[in-house]
Structure formats: structure tokens, C-alpha cells
Amino acid sequence: MAQExxxxxxxxxxxxxxxxxxxSFVVLIFLTFDTVKQITAGSPRVPAYSVINxxxxxxxxxxxxxxxxxxxxxxxxxxxxxxxxxAEALVSHGKLTTQAKNCMDCHTLLGNGAYYAxxxxxxxxxxxxxxxxxREQSMVExxxxxxxxxxxxxxRRMPKLGIxxxxxxxxxxxxxxxxxxxxxGFPANFKPIDQADAPAPATAEPAAEVxxxxxx
Amino acid sequence: xxxxxxxxxxxxxxFSAAMVIMTGATYALLFAYSRVKGMPRxxxxxxxxxxxxxxxxxxxxxxxxxxxxxxxxxIVGLMLLGYLVAPHAIWKLCVGTHALEPEDDKAHPVxxxxxx
Amino acid sequence: MSVLGILTSAxxxxxxKLATKYFTVAIALFGAQVLFGLLxxxxxxxxxxxxxxxxxxxxxxxxxxxxxxxLLFGFIGSVYWLLExxxxxxxxxxxxxxxxxxxxxxxxxxxxxxxxxxxxxxxELKSIWLINEGRxxxxxxxWADIGIVVCVLAFFFNxxxxxxxxxxxxxxxxxxxxxxxxxGLYLAGMWYTPNISMxxxxxxxxxxxxVEATWEVLVGCLMAYGLITTMGVRRRIVETxxxxxxxxxxxxxxxxxxxxxxxIGTPEYWFTIGGFFSALEPIPLVAMVVHAVFxxxxxxxxxxxxxxxxxxxxQAFGNFFGAGVWGFMHTLPQINLYTHGTQWTASHGxxxxxxxxxxxxxxxxxxxxxxWRGGVYMSSNLAGAWKWKWAIFLLHAGLIAMVMGMLIxxxxxxxxxxxxxxxxxxxxxxxxxxxxxxQGMFWRQIGxxxxxxxxxxxxxxxxxxxxxxxxxxxxxxxAEAAA
Numbered sequence: 001m002a003q004e005x006x007x008x009x010x011x012x013x014x015x016x017x018x019x020x021x022x023x024s025f026v027v028l029i030f031l032t033f034d035t036v037k038q039i040t041a042g043s044p045r046v047p048a049y050s051v052i053n054x055x056x057x058x059x060x061x062x063x064x065x066x067x068x069x070x071x072x073x074x075x076x077x078x079x080x081x082x083x084x085x086x087a088e089a090l091v092s093h094g095k096l097t098t099q100a101k102n103c104m105d106c107h108t109l110l111g112n113g114a115y116y117a118x119x120x121x122x123x124x125x126x127x128x129x130x131x132x133x134x135r136e137q138s139m140v141e142x143x144x145x146x147x148x149x150x151x152x153x154x155x156r157r158m159p160k161l162g163i164x165x166x167x168x169x170x171x172x173x174x175x176x177x178x179x180x181x182x183x184x185g186f187p188a189n190f191k192p193i194d195q196a197d198a199p200a201p202a203t204a205e206p207a208a209e210v211x212x213x214x215x216x
Numbered sequence: 217x218x219x220x221x222x223x224x225x226x227x228x229x230x231f232s233a234a235m236v237i238m239t240g241a242t243y244a245l246l247f248a249y250s251r252v253k254g255m256p257r258x259x260x261x262x263x264x265x266x267x268x269x270x271x272x273x274x275x276x277x278x279x280x281x282x283x284x285x286x287x288x289x290x291i292v293g294l295m296l297l298g299y300l301v302a303p304h305a306i307w308k309l310c311v312g313t314h315a316l317e318p319e320d321d322k323a324h325p326v327x328x329x330x331x332x
Numbered sequence: 333m334s335v336l337g338i339l340t341s342a343x344x345x346x347x348x349k350l351a352t353k354y355f356t357v358a359i360a361l362f363g364a365q366v367l368f369g370l371l372x373x374x375x376x377x378x379x380x381x382x383x384x385x386x387x388x389x390x391x392x393x394x395x396x397x398x399x400x401x402x403l404l405f406g407f408i409g410s411v412y413w414l415l416e417x418x419x420x421x422x423x424x425x426x427x428x429x430x431x432x433x434x435x436x437x438x439x440x441x442x443x444x445x446x447x448x449x450x451x452x453x454x455x456e457l458k459s460i461w462l463i464n465e466g467r468x469x470x471x472x473x474x475w476a477d478i479g480i481v482v483c484v485l486a487f488f489f490n491x492x493x494x495x496x497x498x499x500x501x502x503x504x505x506x507x508x509x510x511x512x513x514x515x516g517l518y519l520a521g522m523w524y525t526p527n528i529s530m531x532x533x534x535x536x537x538x539x540x541x542x543v544e545a546t547w548e549v550l551v552g553c554l555m556a557y558g559l560i561t562t563m564g565v566r567r568r569i570v571e572t573x574x575x576x577x578x579x580x581x582x583x584x585x586x587x588x589x590x591x592x593x594x595x596i597g598t599p600e601y602w603f604t605i606g607g608f609f610s611a612l613e614p615i616p617l618v619a620m621v622v623h624a625v626f627x628x629x630x631x632x633x634x635x636x637x638x639x640x641x642x643x644x645x646x647q648a649f650g651n652f653f654g655a656g657v658w659g660f661m662h663t664l665p666q667i668n669l670y671t672h673g674t675q676w677t678a679s680h681g682x683x684x685x686x687x688x689x690x691x692x693x694x695x696x697x698x699x700x701x702x703x704w705r706g707g708v709y710m711s712s713n714l715a716g717a718w719k720w721k722w723a724i725f726l727l728h729a730g731l732i733a734m735v736m737g738m739l740i741x742x743x744x745x746x747x748x749x750x751x752x753x754x755x756x757x758x759x760x761x762x763x764x765x766x767x768x769x770x771q772g773m774f775w776r777q778i779g780x781x782x783x784x785x786x787x788x789x790x791x792x793x794x795x796x797x798x799x800x801x802x803x804x805x806x807x808x809x810x811a812e813a814a815a
Contacts, residue, residue, distance in 0.1 A: 008309060010572045028586055099460055106387075188669050310622065
């Protein structure tokens with residue numbers, strides 16, 4: 001072993017393996033602390049649950065060079081303004097529903113899941129819901145019995161999963177909240193449903209806040 | 217930070233990225249083969265493969281808009297340099313680690329066993 | 333040594349007897365994976381097939397969970413297989429090991445039955461505890477999660493205690509530390525949060541760090557043991573290289589987590605980290621290529637087990653193409669923006685999981701079978717060798733057809749749905765009904781059937797290989813050299 005070269009020795013690589021692993025893991029831990037802080041609900045990237053009280057849009061940001069969610073005037077979901085606690089409870093019920101109904105083994109959420117049905121990241125903003133006036137109700141009806149609805153296509157039908165009205169409403173809340181997450185521009189080139197107020201000239205004035213009467 | 221690939225460049229990106237790995241492996245393969253067999257002329261082929269790797273990385277970088285940003289340009293430089301020296305470094309490591317092989321009396325070049 | 337060619341546990345040590353149980357269940361679950369994959373594939377072509385009875389979500393869930401569990405069973409079996417040999421001591425808690433095996437298997441059966449019969453539950457926490465957690469790959473309900481952690485910890489105890497009693501080799505050390513990480517990381521996926529970004533952030537800890545770090549290292553340990561025992565490479569060298577591999581894998585793999593953090597709400601600096609480590613990704617592959625050629629030049633590759641060798645070679649290629657080429661094609665965020673969550677991912681997933689992991693477990697099964705039948709001859713001119721050869725051919729031909737079908741579909745999808753259509757519902761269905769997609773799915777299904785036939789042949793071969801063989805495995809190096 002006299003001619004053993006230090007950088008080719010077993011002990012050198014044993015130590016290297018330990019140090020490299022340890023170092024990478026420590027770096028990961030530090031990054032995780034920061035990331036977790038930045039994705040906790042209530043942060044700029046992941047808004048508080050009460051964001052469902054407002055209009056959410058998805059607009060191109062020239063500085064960041066991709067589309068970003070924009071929180072607009074007050075537009076409470078199902079016409080009822082919720083406190084932060086109520087909103088969290090509702091979104092949480094929706095999230096639980098998506099898990100219990102196994103949505104992710106057909107759909108993708110934030111791009112993760114299965115590929116048999118559309119991505120739901122911006123489902124709340126999808127133009128297929130028609131207009132913003134009928135959107136909430138259409139979504140609830142669709143979720144409760146999707147099997148014969150128009151949104152199905154090329155023979156694929158979402159099955160009836162026994163979703164109750166309460167669960168459907170909560171799921172809509174979850175989807176609305178999810179559409180407010182800053183996903184670094186994913187999905188790209190998405191054209192959101194028209195949410196402008198009535199026929200009034202499109203000026204982003206606070207006047208809109210007053211006009212945000214309970215939808216239907 | 218990133219500039220997404222233009223639609224017209226999708227195929228170029230997929231193809232050149234695949235070629236980065238393929239030419240990288242070919243370079244490594246020919247490099248090692250040339251050393252094992254003691255065939256210096258094959259080393260020429262190895263560097264030809266590296267040239268292919270170089271071209272693939274540049275094509276990929278151009279199609280994926282990597283040169284529009286300092287960080288990604290540095291990454292491209294690192295890739296070119298890293299892939300160039302990696303086979304050399306790994307080879308040295310192979311020789312170094314196998315130096316402690318007293319039992320193997322087949323120190324002289326042995327017949328290659330076709331592995332693939 | 334007992335009679336050649338007879339399958340008898342008299343040929344095995346305690347750990348190996350336990351290993352054969354794990355292997356048997358692994359193959360059965362591999363069959364389940366193929367079956368439910370076929371059903372889900374048919375539904376792409378004919379959405380009415382089993383609609384309302386076994387919906388796509390159920391088939392898909394069983395398809396991917398069967399895969400995770402059969403590979404896990406294959407790994408556990410492989411570790412028990414080498415444990416006594418490597419440590420030089422009998423397995424410390426063999427009774428515990430057996431008990432855990434039955435508990436684990438029973439739990440798997442119950443989970444599968446619940447997935448099949450109950451399928452979904454109300455949107456409450458109790459559904460997550462009892463029925464389905466609804467998170468891709470780790471759908472198993474919470475009670476089963478806890479069971480899995482307990483089982484892995486018991487397994488860890490067995491491995492660590494056996495090595496401690498015998499001798500702690502380098503392979504043993506890496507294995508034990510890797511098992512701690514395996515059990516520990518699973519905990520990251522075991523809590524509920526309403527926050528989908530947080531959910532996906534920790535979910536990737538389990539999925540990425542399991543699959544792209546701890547599993548890789550586990551396979552490295554199995555490979556190291558295989559090189560020492562079946563090829564006669566010196567331990568000191570193999571272990572040095574195992575450490576080099578661990579350094580490269582963990583060095584590039586742990587922070588490689590970054591390439592999953594582009595689009596789930598996580599900060600933009602993950603572009604930088606993901607991009608950097610994606611560029612590093614090919615380095616371990618280059619290392620493997622150079623080292624393989626170097627080794628081939630310095631050691632006569634003397635294998636007494638041709639099927640195992642063939643599968644190990646398949647592993648090298650599968651890993652290279654699946655993880656290397658297919659991974660790198662869509663890993664940069666500039667393009668991943670459009671390929672994320674399309675059939676691209678499915679194409680990459682199929683090739684990489686089969687290429688890097690399934691092949692390794694199958695190779696180990698052949699190594700095990702050789703000893704199980706008393707060290708029987710398994711080289712050239714083996715009676716019935718057509719079976720393993722055709723199995724390996726059909727499995728790969730089928731896999732390549734599937735992967736190519738999904739690649740073409742994903743390529744089309746990334747353009748029409750993602751780039752042009754902007755990923756809304758209309759764009760999604762425009763891409764799904766496109767000719768390229770439909771034909772891709774059609775050929776994927778053909779590939780699926782070919783793969784399934786390969787699986788049947790593989791299962792048959794595993795049951796029969798070496799059965800009527802009377803030659804011993806050793807003393808055949810000269811005949812071997814001709815092969």
C-alpha cells in the first residue's frame with residue numbers, strides 16, 4: 001500500500017462521499033427554510049386563503065418575462081365574503097376532496113399528476129366555463145355530475161365521484177385559490193376567461209370594487 | 217432569468233440535448249477505448265466526438281436562448297469544459313484505484329471482452 | 333451442494349430463504365403493474381372501457397403503486413439475499429424479518445382491495461387515513477404509510493444488527509445509511525396541508541430523493557456486491573468506486589431536486605440550482621462509461637450467469653437512455669415549461685424506471701435462481717435459453733414502442749397544447765385528439781401487449797430456468813469464453 005495515491009484511496013473517497021452528501025444536504029436544508037417561508041400561504045408567491053374573496057387574473061409581466069397572477073378587486077366566491085379562517089377551512093375541505101377523490105390520477109395540479117385529463121392549475125380561469133357570471137355554478141354542477149357535461153371531450157368523461165354540493169363548492173374554492181399561486185409562468189400563453197366588469201370601459205379603477213356585487 | 221424556447225426551436229432543443237448526451241458518451245467511450253487498447257489514433261476519433269459534443273452544446277444553447285443571460289452562458293462554458301476533462305479525470309481515477317491490485321497478475325494488456 | 337437443477341431452499345441461507353419470498357411477491361406485483369397499465373392504456377383508445385367500474389384513475393393508481401412496491405420488495409429481497417454473505421453472520425432477527433414480510437404483504441393486499449373496491453371517499457381526513465391519500469405514487473392511505481415506515485425500520489434494524497454482529501463492510505455501511513435515509517424521507521410525505529405548493533414541495537422530497545438518490549445508491553450497493561461475487565472484482569476497488577458513485581450521485585442528486593421546483597410556486601432561484609445540476613447530470617454517466625471500458629480491459633469478464641449479465645448490460649443502457657438522454661432532453665426550464673406534465677414525462681418515466689431499476693431487480697432474480705437451484709449452469713447452450721432471450725427482447729421491444737409512442741404524443745402535446753394553446757381545456761383536447769397523439773397512444777398499446785407477452789415469458793423462465801440442467805455453474809470458463 002506504499003504506492004497508494006491519496007486521491008485514489010478508499011478512505012479519501014469514503015470521506016468525500018460523506019462530506020459531499022452532508023454538504024449537499026445542509027445546503028438543501030438552508031434552501032428549504034427559505035423556500036418554505038416563501039411558499040407558506042400568506043406570502044407574495046402563495047397568497048393567503050382569503051384571496052378567494054378577490055378577483056384573480058393571470059397577466060403577462062414584462063419585467064419577469066412571463067405571466068403572473070394578479071389579485072384584483074373584491075369578488076367573493078359564491079357571493080359570500082369570508083374571513084381568513086373561514087377561507088382556509090373551505091379551501092382545506094376542497095383540497096381534501098381532491099385527495100379523497102384521487103383527482104391527481106387523471107389530472108395534473110401544478111403540472112404534477114396523470115395526463116388523462118386537463119391540467120387544473122388555472123382551471124378557475126379557464127375560458128371553457130363560459131362567462132364569469134355562470135362560472136361558479138357551472139363548476140359546482142360539473143363536479144357533482146360531470147358524466148354528461150359538455151366539458152368532456154373525445155369520448156373521455158369524468159366519472160361521477162359522489163361529490164356533494166358542499167364538497168363541490170369547497171373544491172371550486174381550492175381551485176380559485178390555486179390559480180393565485182405564482183408558478184413562474186406555468187402554464188405559458190394561457191388566455192384567461194374574460195373577467196372584465198360588464199360593458200363598462202376597461203379601466204382598472206377601484207370603482208370595480210364597489211361593482212363587485214355577489215355574483216348571481 | 218429564463219427565456220422560454222420559441223416554438224420553432226422545439227425540435228432543435230430536443231434533438232441537440234439528446235445529442236449532447238450521445239456525443240458525450242461516445243467521446244468518453246472512444247477516449248477510454250483508445251487508452252485501454254493503446255491506440256492513439258482512435259483518440260482522434262474521440263476528439264472528433266467531442267467536437268460533435270461542442271457543436272451540440274452550442275446548438276442547444278442557442279436554441280434554448282441560454283446566451284441571453286450571464287448565468288446560463290456560464291453554465292454552457294462549464295458544460296463544455298466539464299465534459300472535456302471528465303473522461304481524463306475519471307481515467308486517472310481508474311488507473312489510481314486499480315493501482316492497488318497486486319493479485320491481478322494480468323497487468324499486461326488483456327484481450328478486451330466485448331461488453332456491449 | 334445438493335442436487336443440481338432442483339429448486340430447494342436447502343441451497344439457501346436464512347436471509348436468502350426470506351429473500352425468495354420477497355422476490356415471489358415482487359414478480360406477482362410486477363404482473364399487476366403490467367395488467368393495470370394495459371387497462372389504463374386501453375382507456376386512452378376506448379374511454380368507455382370499464383368506465384364507472386375501474387376508471388382510469390384507479391387503474392393508473394394501481395399501475396404506479398404496484399411498480400413502487402414491487403421494486404421495493406425486489407430491493408428488500410436483494411438485500412436479504414446478500415446480507416449473510418456480505419456480513420458473514422446469520423440474519424439477527426430472521427423471525428422478525430419473516431413476520432414483517434407477512435405483515436407488509438398483507439397490508440399491500442388490503443390496500444389494493446380498498447383501491448379496487450372502495451376507490452374514493454368523502455372529502456374528509458378519514459378518507460386519507462383509511463382509503464386513499466390522493467397523492468401520485470404515495471396514494472397509500474396513512475395507516476399504510478405508518479406500516480411502511482415500521483416495516484422499513486424493522487428491515488433497517490435487521491440489516492444494521494446483522495452487519496454489526498458480523499463485519500461492517502463498506503457496502504454494509506453505505507447500505508445501512510441509505511436505509512435510514514429511505515425510511516426518514518418517507519416521513520416527509522406523511523402529513524396533510526391545504527397548501528398545494530407546500531404539499532408538492534415535500535412530496536418531491538419523497539419522490540425525487542427516494543428515486544433519484546436513495547434508490548440509485550441502493551442499486552449501487554447491489555451492483556457492487558454483484559461485481560465482487562459474480563465477476564470476482566476485488567473488494568477494495570469495488571468499494572472505492574461505490575464511494576465515488578455515492579459522492580457523484582448524492583452530489584448531483586440531492587440538489588438536483590431543484591429541477592422539480594420550477595413550476596409549483598417555489599422561488600425563482602430554483603431555476604439556477606435546477607439548471608446547474610441538470611448540466612452536471614451527465615457526469616456520473618460519463619464516469620460509468622469510462623470505468624466500464626477500463627474494467628473490461630483489465631478483467632476478463634467471466635460470467636457464469638448469462639441472463640443476469642444480459643440484464644445488467646440492459647441496466648447500463650436503460651439507465652443511460654432513460655435517465656440520461658430522455659432526462660436531459662426536457663430538463664432545462666426553458667423547454668420544461670412546455671413539456672412539464674405531458675406525455676414527455678410519461679415517456680421518460682417508463683424508460684428510466686424500467687431501465688434503471690426493473691432491470692437490476694430482474695438481474696438479481698437470476699442470480700438468486702442460480703443458487704436456489706444449487707449453483708446450476710446458466711451460460712451458453714443452456715436448455716431453454718430461448719425463453720430468457722425472447723423475454724428480454726420482447727420486454728425491450730415493447731418498452732421502446734411504448735416510450736416512442738409517448739414521446740411522439742408528448743412532442744405534439746408540448747407544441748399544440750402547451751405552447752400554442754396555452755394549456756386550457758380546449759387546447760388540451762385539441763392536442764389529445766391530434767393524429768400524432770392518437771397514433772402514439774395506439775402504438776403505445778401495441779408496445780404494451782408486446783411487453784406483457786415478454787413479462788409472461790419472463791415469469792415462465794424464472795420458474796423453469798435450469799430445471800433440467802445437470803451441469804454445474806463453475807468450471808465452464810473455457811466454454812464460456814466462446815459465447
